[in-house]
Amino acid sequence: MSELRFEDVSVRYGSRRRGLTVVDGVNLVVPSGATVGLVGESGSGKSTLARAAVGLLEPSAGRIVLDGKPVPRPGPVQMVFQDPYSSLDPRMTIGSSIAEALPRGSRDRRAEVLRLLEQVDLPGDRADQYPAQLSGGQRQRVALARALAARPEVIIADEITSALDVSVQGTVLNLVRELQRRMHLSLLFISHDLAVVRYVSDFLAVMYLGRIVEQGPADDVLRDPQHPYTRELLAAAGARGLDGGLEAEPADPHHPPSGCRFHPRCPIGPLVLDDRDLCREVEPDGDGHRHHTACHFAADALVPEIARRNP
Numbered sequence: 001m002s003e004l005r006f007e008d009v010s011v012r013y014g015s016r017r018r019g020l021t022v023v024d025g026v027n028l029v030v031p032s033g034a035t036v037g038l039v040g041e042s043g044s045g046k047s048t049l050a051r052a053a054v055g056l057l058e059p060s061a062g063r064i065v066l067d068g069k070p071v072p073r074p075g076p077v078q079m080v081f082q083d084p085y086s087s088l089d090p091r092m093t094i095g096s097s098i099a100e101a102l103p104r105g106s107r108d109r110r111a112e113v114l115r116l117l118e119q120v121d122l123p124g125d126r127a128d129q130y131p132a133q134l135s136g137g138q139r140q141r142v143a144l145a146r147a148l149a150a151r152p153e154v155i156i157a158d159e160i161t162s163a164l165d166v167s168v169q170g171t172v173l174n175l176v177r178e179l180q181r182r183m184h185l186s187l188l189f190i191s192h193d194l195a196v197v198r199y200v201s202d203f204l205a206v207m208y209l210g211r212i213v214e215q216g217p218a219d220d221v222l223r224d225p226q227h228p229y230t231r232e233l234l235a236a237a238g239a240r241g242l243d244g245g246l247e248a249e250p251a252d253p254h255h256p257p258s259g260c261r262f263h264p265r266c267p268i269g270p271l272v273l274d275d276r277d278l279c280r281e282v283e284p285d286g287d288g289h290r291h292h293t294a295c296h297f298a299a300d301a302l303v304p305e306i307a308r309r310n311p
C-alpha cells in the first residue's frame with residue numbers, strides 16, 4: 001500500500017503576478033493504510049489541495065509524491081466529491097458508469113461491476129438503473145464504487161457526506177471506514193465538520209486560510225488541542241466548550257492577515273492580550289513534531305492566564 005505525501009505544497013489560482021495563493025506551504029503525510037482527516041472552514045483551501053492531489057491542479061510550489069515518486073495519472077489516487085452528480089453521468093446507467101472506471105483490459109466487466117456494487121452494499125440490479133433513480137446516499141455509494149473500480153491505493157474523499165441527509169450520513173461514514181480498513185486504503189478524508197472527521201480519522205490536520213495550523217494523531221489533537229482555532233472547531237462540533245473565539249471576520253485569501261493569519265479572530269491573540277504583538281508580526285512555524293501546532297502561544301497555561309487577566 002501507499003503513502004501520499006505533500007511536501008511544501010502551494011497552489012495558486014490565476015497568473016503569477018495577479019494570482020491568489022489558497023494553499024500555502026502545506027506539509028502533510030497520509031500514511032499507508034491510515035486515514036487522515038483534513039478539517040477547516042469553507043474557503044480554507046481543502047478542495048484545492050485535494051484537486052492538486054489527483055492532478056486536476058498543478059502545485060505552484062512543492063511536490064506531491066506517492067511512495068516518494070510522482071503520482072502516476074490516472075490511477076492510484078482517486079477522488080470522491082461532495083456531489084455525486086458531478087462524477088456520474090445522468091445519461092449512463094450505474095453499471096456503465098462503474099465499468100467505465102475499470103482499468104483498461106479488465107475482463108468480465110459485468111461481474112466486476114456486480115462485485116463493486118456488493119462492496120458498497122448495493123444490490124446488483126442497481127446496475128441497470130440511472131443516477132436519478134437512486135437516493136443521494138445510494139449515489140454516493142456508486143461514486144465510491146466507481147473510485148474503487150480504478151483499484152486505487154489512496155482515496156481522497158472531499159465532503160462526501162456534506163450534501164446528504166443527516167439520517168444517511170452515518171451509514172455512508174461507516175461504509176467508508178469499513179472499506180478503508182478492509183482494503184487497507186490510505187484515505188484523506190476532508191470535511192468542514194470536525195464532528196464528521198473525528199469519526200473516521202487516525203490522524204487530524206487542521207487547515208486555516210491555506211495553512212495547516214495543527215496536526216497530529218487524532219486522539220492527541222482531540223484530547224489536547226493546542227491551536228485556538230482547533231479549539232474553536234471542537235467547540236463548534238459540540239465536543240468541548242472552550243474559548244469561543246472573537247466575532248469572526250470571514251477569512252479572505254486575497255488579504256491574508258500579517259503574522260499569524262488567525263490573529264484577528266484569536267481569543268488568546270493580540271486583540272485580547274496586549275503583549276501579543278508577536279502574533280501580528282511573525283508567522284508561527286514549528287513543523288515536524290509528532291503533534292505540531294503553528295501558534296506562538298500554544299500551551300496549556302493559556303486558559304488560566306486569560307481568566308487572570310480578564311476576570
Ligand SMILES: Nc1ncnc2c1ncn2[C@@H]1O[C@H](COP(=O)(O)OP(=O)(O)O)[C@@H](O)[C@H]1O
Pocket residue numbers: 013014020022040041042043044045046047048049253
Ligand atoms: N477556480 C478558482 N479560481 C479562483 N479562486 C478559487 C477557485 N476555486 C476556489 N477558489 C478560492 O480558493 C479558496 C479556497 O477554496 P477551496 O479550496 O474550495 O476551499 P474549501 O474546500 O476549504 O472550502 C476560496 O477563497 C475560493 O474562493
Ligand code: SF4
Pocket residue numbers: 227228229260261262263264266267268269270276279284294295296297298
Ligand atoms: S500565534 Fe497568536 S494569534 Fe496566532 S493562534 Fe497563536 S496566540 Fe492566536
Ligand SMILES: [Mg+2]
Pocket residue numbers: 046047048158159
Ligand atoms: Mg471544499
